[in-house]
Amino acid sequence: MEELVKRYARIISILCFCVVIILASIPYINEKIANVISVCKERWEDVQQKKEREVYERFLKDTKKEEAKPTDVMIPGTVRIPLDSALDVAEIQFDNDFMNHTLTVFFPNMTEDILDKRPMVGSPDHIDDLEVTADESGLYVQFITDTVIEPTVTYQDNYMFLKLNRPDEIYDRIVVIDAGHGGIMPGMVVNGIKEKDVNLDIVYKIKALFDEDSSVKVYYTRLNDEDIPLEKRAGLANDLNANLFLSVHLNSYGRAYNSTNGTMTMYNELLGEENNRSKELARIINTALVDALGSRNLGLTKGSSILIIRESEVPVALVELGFMSNKDELEKLVSEEYQDTIAKTIYETIIKALDEGF
Numbered sequence: 001m002e003e004l005v006k007r008y009a010r011i012i013s014i015l016c017f018c019v020v021i022i023l024a025s026i027p028y029i030n031e032k033i034a035n036v037i038s039v040c041k042e043r044w045e046d047v048q049q050k051k052e053r054e055v056y057e058r059f060l061k062d063t064k065k066e067e068a069k070p071t072d073v074m075i076p077g078t079v080r081i082p083l084d085s086a087l088d089v090a091e092i093q094f095d096n097d098f099m100n101h102t103l104t105v106f107f108p109n110m111t112e113d114i115l116d117k118r119p120m121v122g123s124p125d126h127i128d129d130l131e132v133t134a135d136e137s138g139l140y141v142q143f144i145t146d147t148v149i150e151p152t153v154t155y156q157d158n159y160m161f162l163k164l165n166r167p168d169e170i171y172d173r174i175v176v177i178d179a180g181h182g183g184i185m186p187g188m189v190v191n192g193i194k195e196k197d198v199n200l201d202i203v204y205k206i207k208a209l210f211d212e213d214s215s216v217k218v219y220y221t222r223l224n225d226e227d228i229p230l231e232k233r234a235g236l237a238n239d240l241n242a243n244l245f246l247s248v249h250l251n252s253y254g255r256a257y258n259s260t261n262g263t264m265t266m267y268n269e270l271l272g273e274e275n276n277r278s279k280e281l282a283r284i285i286n287t288a289l290v291d292a293l294g295s296r297n298l299g300l301t302k303g304s305s306i307l308i309i310r311e312s313e314v315p316v317a318l319v320e321l322g323f324m325s326n327k328d329e330l331e332k333l334v335s336e337e338y339q340d341t342i343a344k345t346i347y348e349t350i351i352k353a354l355d356e357g358f
Contacts, residue, residue, distance in 0.1 A: 174241070177220050188324050206248075265299075268312065
């Protein structure tokens with residue numbers, strides 16, 4: 001019996017030793033697995049990039065052939081894309097991801113075979129890369145561009161002629177509006193209310209007004225709950241060479257309710273005191289909001305410590321509409337009526353600023 005106990009004790013000891021070895025090896029194993037996954041991902045990305053470059057190089061090669069010996073109609077400055085004769089052009093879809101300089105055109109029920117018979121050719125202006133993919137629903141042609149673009153199209157002889165325009169080539173007045181924070185960056189949170197949500201609600205109301213006004217082209221850094229890098233927000237305004245850039249925020253003095261209240265607007269003081277278009281924009285916006293809302297005027301504040309202000313190359317203002325840490329002001333900020341007044345004031349003030357030369 002004693003011998004049996006010793007034997008089981010040895011077996012248990014060996015098993016425990018093995019368990020300890022395995023547990024000690026887990027970080028090493030996890031690291032190896034992670035390395036393998038990383039290598040596979042890099043190789044897959046390399047293959048994808050190579051495939052994209054091949055598509056783009058083929059486009060350039062086919063374009064040279066077409067220019068040397070034209071086979072069909074061409075429209076200068078456009079990309080000619082063949083269409084299936086049965087395709088209803090009204091069903092073609094455009095997804096313009098201007099934040100990432102990517103335009104995707106979807107052609108329902110078309111296959112890649114059509115590009116073998118009639119290649120895609122034309123102007124490479126603003127095109128950095130091309131990707132062509134297909135699935136059971138149709139054909140996707142994706143253009144990776146060197147800047148923000150706006151597409152215009154014409155149709156002729158079973159072809160789409162796609163022109164990639166810089167926005168300032170087709171719009172006289174361009175504005176960028178930013179709903180502060182988003183995604184995993186909620187901004188201030190008071191009593192369960194997140195700043196990012198209120199910012200977005202207000203921007204949607206501003207958008208509704210601009211949607212009725214064709215005199216201004218407005219771009220929005222976000223229209224859903226996502227965290228857009230600050231560099232991309234300022235970068236969008238810079239890429240567009242926008243007339244002005246406005247960022248919408250709420251203020252807070254701590255997370256507990258207190259009496260601090262009021263409206264303030266930030267500007268880029270690094271541009272100096274004289275002819276500072278950022279400061280002038282901030283002044284116009286702040287004055288209009290204080291007058292319309294009846295809020296306490298906290299005036300203008302230097303804002304170069306804020307990246308989107310510091311990095312913006314166009315007139316920029318960041319408005320702090322009110323304090324979430326003030327119970328009465330927070331109740332106003334989340335109310336439909338107050339938000340409507342904010343939106344109407346910002347819309348009208350931006351129009352006024354543009355009319356005055358911004």
